[in-house]
Amino acid sequence: MIIHEVFYFYIMSKTKIIAGNWKMNANSNDAMHLVKTIQNQVLNYPTNNTVIVAPPFVYLPLVSNELNNNSSVKIAAQNCSQFNDGAYTGEVSATMLHDLNIPFVIIGHSERRQYFNEADEILLEKINQALNNNLKIIFCCGENLALRESNEYFSFIQNQLENTIFQLDENQIKNIIIAYEPIWAIGTGKTASPEQAQAIHAFIRALLTKAYGTDIAQQIPILYGGSVKPSNAKALLSCNDIDGALVGGASLNASDFIDIIYAI
Secondary structure (H helix, E strand, O other): OOOOOOHHHHHHOOEEEEEEEEOOOOOOOHHHHHHHHHHHOOOOOOOOOEEEOOOOHHHHHHHHHOOOOOOOEEEEEOOOOOOOOOOOOOHHHHHHHHOOOOOEEEEHHOOOHHOOOOOOOHHHHHHHHHHHHHOOEEEEOOHHHHHHHHHHHHHHHHHHHOOOOHHHOOHHHHOEEEEEEOOOOOOOOOOOHHHHHHHHHHHHHHHHHHHOOOOHHHOOOOOEOOOHHHHHHHHHHHHOOOEEEOOHHHHHHHHHHHHHHHHO
16 A cells, blocks of 8 residues: 655654544535635644644535645545445545545544444444545544543543554554544533543553554654633643644634644
């Protein structure tokens, strides 16, 4: 499998990454206003950091064209199919995303797991499809409130990773960005404290170290995603093992998202 060399820029430089997941929101006018505002505000953003926006599928070409010549803002798809092609009505393949020059894709988001029953086996198939098409993956993991309160979340997250991205070899894993999302903090207004978030990120880093060694473990970005907003971004992003944020609701407000970008 050929890995596009541009992907190594993000990994090897250990950048801070701020990714905005728009989910199923915005119309075409909203999308263009949002991306133009973000683009104008990050023209002088440090080049070793990366901003990513993930609009709905139908707006990918529109937003991609707007960002075509901007080196500071990249684009991601919110999902891809586990199938390469065929009679799968409504699906979008990694091959199609590659054809549109979309460099990133989100896989394993908690909402995909919860509402569309995406089990680890399906997610691994999607991961392989994405890698075979030279896409870089933002892979999500995280626990719900019941697991958090029962103190079973460490083993749960470990299983999520071992069943999916830890099946990859050393070259493939370098194309993964991990996003830890405490499900109990998504859209609820609750946020993991910096101490809670750092503890999980350090745990994930330790698992990476055990599976792939220290050098590779230090290269893999681990993002925090769970009601990130301007008021808590700086404290979260200051933690040793938090390499950025996967932002949901706040990414739909240009001012809030820009404040988070510059909280690094």
